[in-house]
Amino acid sequence: MAQPSKAPSERSRVQYRTALNEALAEEMRRDPTVFIMGEGIAERGGSYKATQNLLAEFGEQRVIDTPLAEASFTGAGIGAALTGMRPVVEILFIDFAMLVMDQLVNQAAKVRFMTGDQCRVPLVIRTQGGAGNGLAAQHSQSLEALFYHIPGLKVAMPSTPADAKGLLKASIRDDSPVIFIEHKLLYLTEGPVPDAEDFLVPLGRGDIKRAGRDVTLIAWSNMVPRSLAAAEKLAAAGIEVEVVDPRTLVPLDKELMLNSVRKTEHVVIVQEAIRRGGVASDLASIIQAEAFDYLDAPIEILAGLNTPIPFNLTLESACVPQEADIIRAVKRVLGRH
């Protein structure tokens, strides 16, 4: 697969879902305590094919189809994590995680704390969110802020195949519960992925997805490729956007973000989730608290509308930041209307 123009140590075109599949397979080969469970993940290979062929290699003891009972199989993941295993539990849509909030918020996030550090919960919740396929209000939400808010949970939101692979492997090896949020529009996207068996993306280390001197644009998950596309168009107009992808919201790579802000003095934060109570607002508060003197203009937040996601595709795209919205937001923050 390696293209001659690329470094020999990476493949240039790997799908996001394939990268996830590789991460799971490699970690399961490496560590016999890793197992996965979820709805339709075994024979069927998962709704987005991220677990395809894992049953054949690892068997039904380690690739487990569950009843449609999220609270109990997630709780079972916590119990297994407390007793020597490293479960990866798939919650098919992040919307379904609302059935599991006690287990995630009151149990997984807190048991280490409440027991005075007597135990660890090495649990990964793989789930996916976001709008874009006409799946309507209960299958399209961006709910990362709910988990971002809870001490004791880590939140990973990879935007590229390489990040998906490296972050998932790192999440599986982490001793804390990680809410690993994929995006339904990213599964078929392609990108380079390093070949190294131990390729990891550490939790808490962001990435500059595009360097630029004029504006710091902070985005995660599917807002990253959309922002990069906007940045290309803005470059043609002479505006150089630096796209900062925190990759994990908890822990947060504050320094990467702040260093970029100190350089560009202009900030746009793009989030797909609704504006109210979102992560973007919190990032803005961090930036203004720690880099206020560097800011040349008010921080621009571009976010989803404060509404449930409608079924109709035209209405759906109106609810979520689009490329043109991003271009306008960047121009606004620079005062170039």
Place this chain on the structure above:
Amino acid sequence: MTTHYSKAFLAELYRQLHTIRVFETRCIQLYRQGLIRGYFHPYLGEEAIAVGVCAALGPQDYLTSTHRGHGHCIARGADLGRMTAEITGKRTGCCQGRGGSMHIADVSQGNLGANGIVGGGTAIGVGAALSAKLQGKDSVCVVFTSDGGVMNGTFGEALNLAAAWSLPVLFVIENNQYAVSTPVHESSREPELYKRAAGCGVEGKQIDGNHVLEVYEAAAECVRRCRAGQGPFVIEAVTYRHAGHHVNDPGAYMPEDKKEHYRKIDPCRRGRQFLLELGRANEDEVQAIEAEVERAMDEAVAFAQQSPETSVSEFLQQISVYS
């Protein structure tokens, strides 16, 4: 009772029953003195369930507990001093003073913790059993829950999951007949809670939860069969609290005649009788056990009271893992 019980075994059961009784009674005194804050849900009157069930377990086994969890912790062998320190919020507590009564746990003994959420630990226990099965261990997990807990959706889900996967789980429903203050018959058309097992293809039975030997025998049979791959099982142990839901609830809704009935079959008094009659112990021997328990509790309280207060600066360093 047809089984022959050794004097030593009966003495150990009674020692544990009495320890829970004394621990709860003394801690309520500490509560009244203002030395324990927050919620405190006494296990008084229910001691035979924790003691009988835990006597059937081996060191490799797990349990998940409830908000009324001191008894499970003691019966599983937790240190009284560290428990008392925990409940009084000291740094030397088994959870470093962060958990308190509702989150008391000694994970090293397979006790995965009490739980402030009714029904919150049910599925976690199923996971411990799944873990044991995946690791090829013969561990069993006891999920302690209650008449209140089985009304929560997690019970149905967790029971079904354990059944579908044939996991070594023993669900123990401590039916003390009140969910906070609501009697079982107001919460369910079917007040015989063990019958819920049948709907998931699981064997369930109802037992006298105030009879430590009946509890032990039922649990031992289920644990043995769980180890043989025949789990899960459900035991409904019927019991009654001495008083209200927590230490500040006088339990005015508990009818006097019912309290009187359960006082007559008090689990600790019966445990004492078993030791005297079946174990052929004499009164002096029983009193020696009681004195030993009192002394251990004196030491536990002294340890807690002499323990240093928690340190905010140390805490602030520890919580950096959550930022």
